[in-house]
Amino acid sequence: MSYDVPIIEGEAEITFGGGAGAFPLWEVFVRASRGLNHVHVGSVHAADADAAMQSARDVYTRRNEGVSVWVVPSAQIHASDPHQKDAWFDGDHPYRHPTFYDIPDEVGHM
Amino acid sequence: MSANLNLFTYLLRLADDNMVLSQRLGELVSWMPELEEDIAIANLSLDHLGQATSLYAYAGTIEAAGRNEDALALTRSEREFMNAVLVEQPNGNFADTIARQFLVDAYQVPLYQALSSSTDQTLGGIAQKAEKEARYHLEYSSTWLVRLGDGTDLSHDRAQSALDRMWPFAADLFATDDVEAAVAAAGMGVDPTTLRDSFDSTVARVVELATLRMPTDTYERTGGRTGMHTEHLGHLLAEMQSLHQAHLGATW
Amino acid sequence: MTSRFEQLIAANEKIEPRDEMPDEYRKTMIRQIAQHAHSEVIGQQPEGNWITRAPSLRRKAILIAKVQDEAGHGLYLYSAAETLGISRDELNELLHSGKQKYSSIFNYPTLSWADIGAIGWLVDGAAITNQVMLTRTSYGPYSRAMIRICKEESFHQRQGYEIMMTLCDGTEEQKAMAQDALDRWWWPSIMMFGPPDADSTHTEQSMAWGIKLETNDQLRQKFIDMTVPQTEFLGLKIPDPDLSWNEERGHYDFGDIDWDEFWTVVKGNGPCNRERIAHKRKAWDDGAWVREAALAHAAKQHARQKEVA
Numbered sequence: 001m002s003y004d005v006p007i008i009e010g011e012a013e014i015t016f017g018g019g020a021g022a023f024p025l026w027e028v029f030v031r032a033s034r035g036l037n038h039v040h041v042g043s044v045h046a047a048d049a050d051a052a053m054q055s056a057r058d059v060y061t062r063r064n065e066g067v068s069v070w071v072v073p074s075a076q077i078h079a080s081d082p083h084q085k086d087a088w089f090d091g092d093h094p095y096r097h098p099t100f101y102d103i104p105d106e107v108g109h110m
Numbered sequence: 111m112s113a114n115l116n117l118f119t120y121l122l123r124l125a126d127d128n129m130v131l132s133q134r135l136g137e138l139v140s141w142m143p144e145l146e147e148d149i150a151i152a153n154l155s156l157d158h159l160g161q162a163t164s165l166y167a168y169a170g171t172i173e174a175a176g177r178n179e180d181a182l183a184l185t186r187s188e189r190e191f192m193n194a195v196l197v198e199q200p201n202g203n204f205a206d207t208i209a210r211q212f213l214v215d216a217y218q219v220p221l222y223q224a225l226s227s228s229t230d231q232t233l234g235g236i237a238q239k240a241e242k243e244a245r246y247h248l249e250y251s252s253t254w255l256v257r258l259g260d261g262t263d264l265s266h267d268r269a270q271s272a273l274d275r276m277w278p279f280a281a282d283l284f285a286t287d288d289v290e291a292a293v294a295a296a297g298m299g300v301d302p303t304t305l306r307d308s309f310d311s312t313v314a315r316v317v318e319l320a321t322l323r324m325p326t327d328t329y330e331r332t333g334g335r336t337g338m339h340t341e342h343l344g345h346l347l348a349e350m351q352s353l354h355q356a357h358l359g360a361t362w
Numbered sequence: 363m364t365s366r367f368e369q370l371i372a373a374n375e376k377i378e379p380r381d382e383m384p385d386e387y388r389k390t391m392i393r394q395i396a397q398h399a400h401s402e403v404i405g406q407q408p409e410g411n412w413i414t415r416a417p418s419l420r421r422k423a424i425l426i427a428k429v430q431d432e433a434g435h436g437l438y439l440y441s442a443a444e445t446l447g448i449s450r451d452e453l454n455e456l457l458h459s460g461k462q463k464y465s466s467i468f469n470y471p472t473l474s475w476a477d478i479g480a481i482g483w484l485v486d487g488a489a490i491t492n493q494v495m496l497t498r499t500s501y502g503p504y505s506r507a508m509i510r511i512c513k514e515e516s517f518h519q520r521q522g523y524e525i526m527m528t529l530c531d532g533t534e535e536q537k538a539m540a541q542d543a544l545d546r547w548w549w550p551s552i553m554m555f556g557p558p559d560a561d562s563t564h565t566e567q568s569m570a571w572g573i574k575l576e577t578n579d580q581l582r583q584k585f586i587d588m589t590v591p592q593t594e595f596l597g598l599k600i601p602d603p604d605l606s607w608n609e610e611r612g613h614y615d616f617g618d619i620d621w622d623e624f625w626t627v628v629k630g631n632g633p634c635n636r637e638r639i640a641h642k643r644k645a646w647d648d649g650a651w652v653r654e655a656a657l658a659h660a661a662k663q664h665a666r667q668k669e670v671a
Contacts (some may be wrong), residue, residue: 006577007563009629012461022451022653023144025444042507043441044146045450047661050253055146058153059434062427063514082380136422139429140406140641145437148406152430156423163419180418199369204652260662261655268651337466353417353475360533362417362475362525 006015025074026052028059030066038070116292117194117230118172120299122182123289123335125165126193129183130343131214132158132349138201150250154211157243164236188337188344195334196279199345205265205272208254211349212316213280215248220308221300229297252316259320266321273317274325279340281330284309290336371444371572376405378504379445392446393462393503394573394612399439400457400464404638405432408472409481417475424521435511442503450641458643460630467554469632476529476536476543482522484544484551484589490519491585492555500572510611523592530596537597544593545601552616554622555582 008030023045029038041060046052053070061069094100103110135155142148166179197214203208225237258269284302293299317324333339349361354362364372367383377383410429416422434599440450456462467485472478490512497508502643529540556562568574576584586605602615626632 008498009621010461012456012459022657042438042510043444044437045144046146047257047653048660051146051257054150054250054253058150059146059437062149062153062430062434079380080379082382136426139413139426140410140433141645141648143645143652145403145433145440147649148433149430149437152426152433156426156430159419159423159426163423166419183419184417204649210439257656257659258652261659263650264651265655265658349414353415357417357533357535360417360536361531362421362528 023047026056026071027074027077028052028056029070029072030056030060031068032065033067038068041065043074044071113296114291114293116296118169119234119289120166120234120293121169121172123192125162125169125182126191127214128158128162128165128329128330129213130191130193130346131197132156132162133346134197134199134201134210135207138207143204151207154247154250157240157247161236161240161243164239168232168236180354184351185358188339188347190337191339191343191347192207192335192337193339193343194279194282194285195331195340195343196276196282198334198340198346199276199279200342202272202275205268206275207259208251208258209269209272211247212251212255213276213283213313215244215251215346216309216312217249217280217302217305217318218244220305221302221310224305226301233298237254248312252319255316255322256320259317259322269320270322273322274327277325278327278329278331282332282334285332285335287335288351371500374572377500378502386567387573388446390568390571390573391504392448393445394444394458394568395439395443395501395504395507396448396453396462396470397464399436399453400462401468402432402436402439403457404468404642406436407638407641408468408634409469409478411472412475412478415475416478421478421525428482428518428521431514432590435507435514438507439504442501442507444599445503458639458646460639461630465554466624466627466632467550468638469627469634470546470550471634473546474539474543476526476539477547479522479525479529479540479545480543482518482520483526483592484522484547485554486515486518486522487589488551488554488585490515491581491588495575495581499576519552526596526598530598531625540596541598544598548601548652549620550627551625552582552586553619555579555585557621558622583613586616590614 006095024047025045026049027043028041030041031038044052044055044059046055049071053069056069056071060066132155135151135158139148139155142151154201162183163179166182170177170179170182196210199210220243222237222241226234226241228234228237244338255273258265260266261269284306286302290299290301294301294304314324314338332342365382367377367381367387370377370381371552379389406429409425409432411430413422413425413429416425440453443453457464469487469637472481493508493512493515497505497512499505499508526540526543529536559565559577559579562578565574565577569577590600590605602617604615608615627635630636
């Protein structure tokens, strides 16, 4: 739906970084079919793991999107720091890629 | 009664259980305690509606009088509906809804399991699909009953009251007459009294996990299978059938 | 020196939750995603109003599935908003207290079955026009939620149009029902795109940040151009005497929108504003003991597991 609702008097000033909600947040991972990785699809709120599993199933596999579901407490996920992106992820070396090497065509597919 | 009439009646009883329960659950969409539960309750409602639709459609074929699933669901009267009185009970609070659902699920799992090997292949096919759904429903309603029973003092009391309130109506799931006897003898249907042990053990197991006690009321409110309902059904049908009845013959 | 945020925006790259971003961007994003989520959640009500009365079992199943999708979409969007550092409970509270808004379209009542058709066709149609644009929005989680939502909503508009087609091919009463629904939903639907560009205060900044990629008026025009031929196919009449094809512009011209009505509804005095919020609050308040029970049970389980360990 759409939702460009204009600002009117009485609307809240947005604040953030406030308290967590009552129900913990769980990240949901779904395996679309056998042979594929579980992929992150979103999150749900639930009091416990059973409820999180049931909600994840109901919310994220309504259209047969999966054959397996994982839920993980969001608080348990450790993430890399975007500020460290260069230090962490720019370490590629060209000789790790096959196109770095010149092999004559006569040799055939390699 | 002819064999076909027995099967037709039996199918309608199965279908009506699902139709009326689906209608009750449909009333709850947007009224649940959390957004996740709105989605869950809609799933339950859809599953029961799907089961009802398949069963009505097949009943219509057996009857061979030109009535399709809509005619059977939306033009029959209160006295013609043959659902167990349990499913027509109002939603009440969340504990009432869960208790009602749990009792139905504990009955439907062994029911569909048995029907999966029906000598009637169409009914067997419907039951195989429904059994998977019922197993999930039972997991959903059991875990909620446990959470409520073993939650706060308030939720414990509400869960106990809900179970006690719904219990006398559960007897109607096992009521039986010549129709069930005939379809069971033919290997097409199931005599519901044979499901009672499975039902009782499921209920006992979950009630214990939920730290609740088994209801002690021995009163049994039956009659639904022959159209003797509680007063709630008439209102439910009046709403459910109103638009269809106002334009009989129209296509939607 | 430009910030990393500005570089990412300039390079048309997505902003992700842990990236640094200006507070104003974060606030604008929270506000927009929250309004969008609230709209989906409140949107359950007008359509849910017909679940128990749907005229056939097929229509009932479709309608339940659609209303369920709306709850699901609300949930995807709340998840996206939460990545910006605000909790669902806070957002709920802002909705319940009227401090955050949802789309005004849901403050109109559904008075006949044809309204279910009109909402799918017009309201979802208008929404899709907007949402397809938003799949390319600059905030990653919002964009991903939109992609998923657009994929799922493709059936919403089609089922609505199918209802309208069936009614228009039906009895005189059914056709009249369809026209009446179009008469009531047309203007609110085209108001959904928001005030004209000239009066829209935050469009410019939103566009600079890649939050929004087309203006309200552009989207409105696109929607009208698409919808007029669909209406002609149905044999219905759009309630706008000034509606006509403008060869020179290559677009339909249309009559003046009643912006007074729009502002009245936005400010809380539409036909159903109070009922919608009262309904939502009642559901939430009545569910408090259930949520408390679930938390209490989880805590007990946790304690028991610790004892065993």
